[in-house]
Amino acid sequence: xxxxxxxxxxxxxxxxxxxxxxxxxxxxxxxxxxxxxxxxxxxxxxxxxxxxxxxxxxxxxxxxxxxxxxxxxxxxxxxxxxxxxxxxxxxxxxxxxxxxxxxxxxxxxxxxxxxxxxxxxxxxxxxxxxxxxxxxxxxxxxxxxxxxxxxxxxxxxxxxxxxxxx
Amino acid sequence: xxxxxxxxxxxxxxxxxxxxxxxxxxxxxxxxxxxxxxxxxxxxxxxxxxxxxxxxxxxxxxxxxxxxxxxxxxxxxxxxxxxxxxxxxxxxxxxxxxxxxxxxxxxxxxxxxxxxxxxxxxxxxxxxxxxxxxxxxxxxxxxxxxxxxxxxxxxxxxxxxxxxxxxxxxxxxxxxxxxxxxxxxxxxxxxxxxxxxxxxxxxxxxxxxxxxxxxxxxxxxxxxxxxxxxxxxxxxxxxxxxxxxxxxxxxxxxxxxxxxxxxxxxxxxxxxxxxxxxxxxxxxxxxxxxxxxxxxxxxxxxxxxxxxxxxxxxxxxxxxxxxxxxxxxxxxxxxxxxxxxxxxxxxxxxxxxxxxxxxxxxxxxxxxxxxxxxxxxxxxxxxxxxxxxxxxxxxxxxxxxxxxxxxxxxxxxxxxxxxxxxxxxxxxxxxxxxxxxxxxxxxxxxxxxxxxxxxxxxxxxxxxxxxxxxxxxxxxxxxxxxxxxxxxxxxxxxxxxxxxxxxxxxxxxxxxxxxxxxxxx
Numbered sequence: 001x002x003x004x005x006x007x008x009x010x011x012x013x014x015x016x017x018x019x020x021x022x023x024x025x026x027x028x029x030x031x032x033x034x035x036x037x038x039x040x041x042x043x044x045x046x047x048x049x050x051x052x053x054x055x056x057x058x059x060x061x062x063x064x065x066x067x068x069x070x071x072x073x074x075x076x077x078x079x080x081x082x083x084x085x086x087x088x089x090x091x092x093x094x095x096x097x098x099x100x101x102x103x104x105x106x107x108x109x110x111x112x113x114x115x116x117x118x119x120x121x122x123x124x125x126x127x128x129x130x131x132x133x134x135x136x137x138x139x140x141x142x143x144x145x146x147x148x149x150x151x152x153x154x155x156x157x158x159x160x161x162x163x164x165x166x
Numbered sequence: 167x168x169x170x171x172x173x174x175x176x177x178x179x180x181x182x183x184x185x186x187x188x189x190x191x192x193x194x195x196x197x198x199x200x201x202x203x204x205x206x207x208x209x210x211x212x213x214x215x216x217x218x219x220x221x222x223x224x225x226x227x228x229x230x231x232x233x234x235x236x237x238x239x240x241x242x243x244x245x246x247x248x249x250x251x252x253x254x255x256x257x258x259x260x261x262x263x264x265x266x267x268x269x270x271x272x273x274x275x276x277x278x279x280x281x282x283x284x285x286x287x288x289x290x291x292x293x294x295x296x297x298x299x300x301x302x303x304x305x306x307x308x309x310x311x312x313x314x315x316x317x318x319x320x321x322x323x324x325x326x327x328x329x330x331x332x333x334x335x336x337x338x339x340x341x342x343x344x345x346x347x348x349x350x351x352x353x354x355x356x357x358x359x360x361x362x363x364x365x366x367x368x369x370x371x372x373x374x375x376x377x378x379x380x381x382x383x384x385x386x387x388x389x390x391x392x393x394x395x396x397x398x399x400x401x402x403x404x405x406x407x408x409x410x411x412x413x414x415x416x417x418x419x420x421x422x423x424x425x426x427x428x429x430x431x432x433x434x435x436x437x438x439x440x441x442x443x444x445x446x447x448x449x450x451x452x453x454x455x456x457x458x459x460x461x462x463x464x465x466x467x468x469x470x471x472x473x474x475x476x477x478x479x480x481x482x483x484x485x486x487x488x489x490x491x492x493x494x495x496x497x498x499x500x501x502x503x504x505x506x507x508x509x510x511x512x513x514x515x516x517x518x519x520x521x522x523x524x525x526x527x528x529x530x531x532x533x534x535x536x537x538x539x540x541x542x543x544x545x546x547x548x549x550x551x552x553x554x555x556x557x558x559x560x561x562x563x564x565x566x567x568x569x570x571x572x573x574x575x576x577x578x579x580x581x582x583x584x585x586x587x588x589x590x591x592x593x594x595x596x597x598x599x600x601x602x603x604x605x606x607x608x609x610x611x612x613x614x615x616x617x618x619x620x621x622x623x624x625x626x627x628x629x630x631x632x633x634x635x636x637x638x639x640x641x642x643x644x645x646x647x648x649x650x651x652x653x654x655x656x657x658x659x660x661x662x663x664x665x666x667x668x669x670x671x672x673x674x675x676x677x678x679x680x681x682x683x684x685x686x687x
Contacts, residue, residue, distance in 0.1 A: 001652060003645040012641065014649035023653060025646045037642035042650035049542060051651060055643060062647050065541040065598040066657035071648040072541065077593030078605060078636060082648035102534050104565050108371070129535060129565060132351075132419075133368060157537070 002085040011085060016042075099136060099162045101155045105129030110151055112162070116144045124162050127155070142166050173206030180503030183257035183282050185210060187230075188222070189247050190262030192556035192567065194478070195222035198260050201494035203227070210254045212247060214240035216566045221556050230254050241265050244272050248279050258282035258501060260494075264568075267477040268295050284501040286476050290451035294474040297343065298383065304471045307450040309443045312385055312462065312470045325370075325382075326363060332384055333362055339387040342366050344373030353420050355387055388462055390622050393417065394429050394469065395460040396444035397485045399496055400453045401506040408441040409489045410515055412458075412481055416616060418533060418626045423603075424611060425481035426520040427488050430581060430619025431463060440469055447474055455500045456482070456493045462623075480523070480573065483552060487519035487577040517577055518584040522592065522607045524555075524572040526563045529606040529631060535569040538562070541599030546591040550577045563600050571602065585617055609634035 002011040015027035024041040027034065041054045051062045053075065063074040071082045109126040112118060118138045125136040142164040149155055176182040185208035188195045195211060199222060202209035211226030214234060223229045230250035232240040240246070242265060251259055259276050261267035267285065270292035276283040285291070294300045304311050333340055333356070342365055344352030352373030354365035369382055397409040413429030414422045432440070444459035451474075458479045460472040482493050491508075500506070526536045543559040555572035557563070563571065574591055578584040592608045613633070615621050638644075651657070 001649065003648055005641055005644055010641070012645040014645050016646075016650070016653065023650050025642070028642050028645070030641075035642070037646075038640060040643055040646050042647065042654075044654050049656060051647065051654065051656070053643075053647060053650075062651075063542055063544065063596045063598065064647070064651040064656050066651075067538065067541055067599050071651060071657075072598035073644065073647055073651075074542075074596040074598060075644075075647060076639065077608075078638065079596075079598065079602075080638065080644050082644055084648065084652065102531060103537070132535070133372065134532070134534060 002087055002089075004083045004085065006081060006083075013087075099124065099139070099160070099164070101127065101157055101159045101161055102134065102136075103127075103129035104157045105134075105155060107149050107151055107153045107155060107161075108133065110147060110149070112144045112147065114144055114147055118142065118144060118164065125149075136161060138164060140164070175205070175499075176502055176504075179499075181282060182502055184208060185254075185256050186258045186260050186284070186498070187212065187247075187251045187254060187256035188226075188260050188262060189241070190260075190265055190267075191217055191220065191222055191241060193554045193570070193573065194262040194264075194480070194556075196225055196556050197554050198262060198494055199225045201492065201498070202260075205495060205498055207498065208256075210251075210256045212241070212250050216564060220561070221558055228254055237265075244269070244275055248275060248281070251276075251281055252279070256281070258284055258498075260284040260497070261477065263475075263477050263480060268475070270295060282501050284455065284497050286454045286457060287452065290453050291476045293451050294476050297473060300473060301471070303450050304447060307446045309447050309450075309471045310469060312388065312472070325366070329366060329382075329384065330359070330362060333359065336384050336386050339389065341385045341387045342369045342382050343385060344369055344382050352382070388464060388470070389624050390465055392429070392431055392463040392621075393422075393460065393472070393623050394432060394440065394463045395458050395475075395479075396441055397479075397482070397493070398444050398448045398453065398457050398459060399491075399493070399500075399506065399508075400448055400455065400457070401500050402454055402503055403505055404449075404452075405506045406445045406448055406453070407506065407508060407510045407513060408444050409485050409491060409493075409513055411437060411440060412479075412484055414481060415621045415623050416610065416625065417623050420623075422481065422523065423626070424520060424522050424607065424616070425484055426518065426581075426584070427484040428515055428518065429463075433467075436463070436467055436469070443469070443471070447471065455497050465622075480570075481521050483554060483573065483575045484519040484521050487552070487575065488515050488517060489513055490516065517579045518581040519575060519577045520581075520584045520588050520611070521573050521575040522588060522611065523570055524574060524595070524597070524607070525603045526569040526571050526600050527603055528601045529603050529634070533603075535565065536601035537564055538600040540571075540597065542596055543598075544596035545572070546574075546594035548587075548591065548594075550587055551575070551591045552577070571597070571600075581619070585611060605636040606634050609636060 004011050010030050013029040016023040017026040022041055022043045025037055028037040039056050043052045045052050053060055053062050065072045069084045073080045105127045108128050112124045120141045122138045123135045124138055127134050145165040146163040148160055172182045172184050186202050187210040188198045199209035208227045211223050211229035212232050213223045214232050234240040259281055266272040268291055270288040273283050273288040273291055293303055301311050339357045342354045352369050354369040356362050356365045392415040394411050394413050396411050400406040411429050411432050412425050412427045414425040416424040447459045456478055458475040461469040463469045528534045528536050540561050545553045552575040553572055557571050576584050576587040578587045588611055589608055592604050595604055
């Protein structure tokens with residue numbers, strides 16, 4: 001398995017040395033390079049969804065829950081999302097230039113047309129989700145190559161709304 | 167014929183009741199239904215299809231299904247809710263907040279149907295619900311109002327001409343507000359004339375979507391002020407007291423994020439004057455029950471009436487914790503015609519209380535609401551920590567309703583201690599599977615401005631959110647924990663299958679859901 005954190009692209013391969021249900025981090029590889037790591041070992045806890053983590057001699061709990069390929073972790077008062085990837089799998093993030101609906105909702109206004117040049121940060125669409133308005137803005141400058149919805153349409157989460165080309 | 171079983175405390179009341187239907191959902195329905203149970207009243211819930219497995223249905227003694235696709239067919243359907251009350255034998259209706267709580271015609275319909283309405287009169291709701299009539303009433307009652315000119319825009323006319331003229335007289339920056347607005351919906355700040363049309367149209371659209379009324383008016387925007395509100399409590403015999411203030415200055419998009427009592431900016435003198443003004447406001451409409459008078463408090467210590475909320479507030483727990491008064495129980499008593507029997511001198515302030523609203527949202531994406539399944543939900547439990555929520559482990563967060571997951575409320579002897587307790591409680595809150603603002607709340611509550619009590623309502627709008635970015639530990643630790651969890655097979659049998667295991671998981675006796683049994687299919 002390979003692992004990455006949040007939206008950052010770097011993938012990690014993790015190796016442990018295992019002794020009586022105690023895993024100690026023994027090797028960490030990122031981008032084909034071995035990298036330095038913290039002194040960390042992990043053991044099972046009595047309770048499901050929880051692990052014991054020994055970090056530099058200090059022991060604390062980690063609460064863990066898997067949701068599809070995301071592993072949600074609560075550790076030392078903070079919550080993190082770690083992505084799991086099959087080795088060599090492509091990034092699942094959307095193709096560059098397409099803008100997807102961040103929430104299911106209704107399109108209130110479409111402010112651009114196909115062929116129009118837009119600047120970075122320009123509002124392209126206004127949608128409503130959970131009774132609040134959200135402005136969908138251009139992530140970069142470019143030309144609008146497709147607009148998939150019109151005013152009043154209902155859209156699902158993740159639906160492609162607009163394509164922006166160069 | 168069923169024999170009426172009134173609780174002991176209600177036996178001598180002029181208008182006793184033994185059951186209450188809660189015309190709401192989510193955390194506030196849970197709060198009120200639990201209060202009903204505590205008071206010996208039968209609690210009746212209503213629910214629409216998406217809520218059939220929700221916590222508020224579980225805590226109710228009985229529940230009535232409301233068929234329908236959307237809110238207007240269900241939680242906003244007055245006739246259907248009245249017939250649910252009749253059908254279930256409910257004698258009183260508690261509206262909670264939001265939904266029908268501030269609909270004057272609903273209050274009237276409830277009373278006309280022979281039921282007890284737990285709230286003020288429909289006349290009081292109507293007067294305070296319309297911002298223009300409320301302002302007129304405040305002028306008559308010697309309650310200071312926001313300077314500037316107001317203008318009602320009739321629906322159907324072309325509003326932009328009149329709006330622009332009025333806006334020019336009031337001066338920029340200004341607020342365009344929907345007369346029927348609230349909760350940040352239908353309210354827009356306009357900083358320069360060229361934005362007037364866009365912001366007006368957005369306000370009108372939001373207001374008509376959320377409240378079915380597109381009428382708006384303009385008002386001077388007082389920047390650098392605080393939002394301070396007074397909790398009032400009035401009985402049916404003209405006795406009114408106030409229960410001190412709440413400071414709700416920390417807001418984003420005009421929605422409250424953290425509230426506290428007492429306010430770090432309110433002196434005993436301001437408290438006395440503001441409290442008296444709030445009582446005058448309440449008495450001007452012969453208010454009954456629990457209500458809130460909201461003020462803007464300027465840096466010079468002047469205060470101006472904003473609006474009166476003629477219902478229980480989301481943030482009512484901080485007042486309960488510093489005064490020791492259970493507001494929902496008081497609402498029941500007032501509705502039953504029991505006199506207040508508390509004088510103003512008996513109301514004190516014990517310690518300091520802070521409430522943080524836990525939202526399902528992605529702060530890094532402009533507070534975008536988040537959805538998903540609460541695959542792990544372990545609220546903190548220590549002395550001085552209260553959590554009000556309508557969610558349990560395993561529940562789905564959907565787009566059907568408001569993204570507020572819970573209110574985490576702390577109480578400690580001093581503000582500093584309350585802040586430390588809040589941070590500890592937030593850090594212990596295990597909520598996995600849905601993105602929340604918990605980390606953001608930790609950072610905001612520890613910010614220099616908030617910890618020194620200096621936050622004004624525009625604070626979050628004028629500061630870069632990057633300031634509240636959470637510190638994170640090294641990637642090597644995180645990927646090791648995930649890989650270790652995978653190696654140990656932690657993804658198997660994630661959710662507990664019985665409540666017995668849930669108790670063991672939460673590891674404490676204060677688990678709010680522990681003693682509950684499911685009482686519906």
